[in-house]
Amino acid sequence: MKIRPKYRKKYGLIPYALNQLEQAVMPNAANHRESYRCPECKRPVMLRTSKLKRKFFAHRVKRYCKLxxxxxxxxKHVLRLTFEQWLKGKGDPIEVSHFCQSRQSIPREEIAYVKINSSMSSPLAAADLVLxxxxxxxxxxxxxxxxxxxVSPIAVMELSSEEVLSNPYLLSPLYPNSQTPPFKSDSGPEQLSLSLFSSD
Structure with a gap:
């Protein structure tokens, strides 16, 4: 699916680039003297400045890139960047909202790092991003x-790219009846109180 102009404006052409240490670097934190690569195609990108003095990354050579x-x-890359910033203690809590259940915050203390599928082994090939x-x-x-x-050995939650681009801090499964296990620190999803149907 093509990228809507409002998301292109919000996240830029390339939301972040990788430095020589494979760390994600935002355009406003980048340095013109360093070299960077695209996180998707791994080709060189350059840091540019718009007429409005806004920094952004662009591919050095114009070629096809899915990003x-x-x-x-x-x-996928916006969510990776959101998780990496969140792991550093920046940003709001990231929550998972299942259909007709209360939101669950992802426990930060249990997550060490996030990985994108490009370097994953075949058992995790069903996932675009893994914590x-x-x-x-x-x-x-x-x-x-x-x-x-x-099929994957762990539960893979399918997400809507539109919803993630709209709000990467609230993740909802694409299918209402998809079952992913509750987080270890949770006692399980809360039951909704349907007062309209109670026999009081």
Missing amino acids: ERSSSVLA FDNFDVPFRAFSFDHRNRS
């Missing part, structure tokens, strides 16, 4: 827009 054309790919715990074990996995339907 510039696909909302699913953009959402790993402190023991290097997959904790939770996410996929976008029905793209991956293969």
Whole structure:
């Protein structure tokens, strides 16, 4: 699916780039003297400044890159960046909202790092993005827009790229009846109190 102009304006052409240490760097924190690569195609990007003095990344050589054309790919990278900032203690809590259940905050203390699918082994190939715990074990996995339907050893939550681009701090499964296990620190999802149907 193509990227809507409002999301292109919000996140830019390339929301972040990778430095030589493979760390995500935002355009406003980047330095013109350093070299950077695109997080999707791994080709060199350059830091540019617009007429409005806004910094942004652009590919050095204009070639096809999914990050510039696909909302699913953009959402994957926006979510990765959101998780990485969140792990550093920046930003709001990231919550998961299941259909007809209360929101659950993802427990920050149990997450060590986040990985994108480009370097994952085949058992996790169904996921676009995976959170790993402190023991290097997959904790939770996410996929976008029905793209991956293969079987995975961990529950893969399918997300809408539109919803993630709209608000990366609130994640809702694409399918209302999809079941992903509650977080370890939770006692489980709360039951909704349907007072209209109670026999009081």
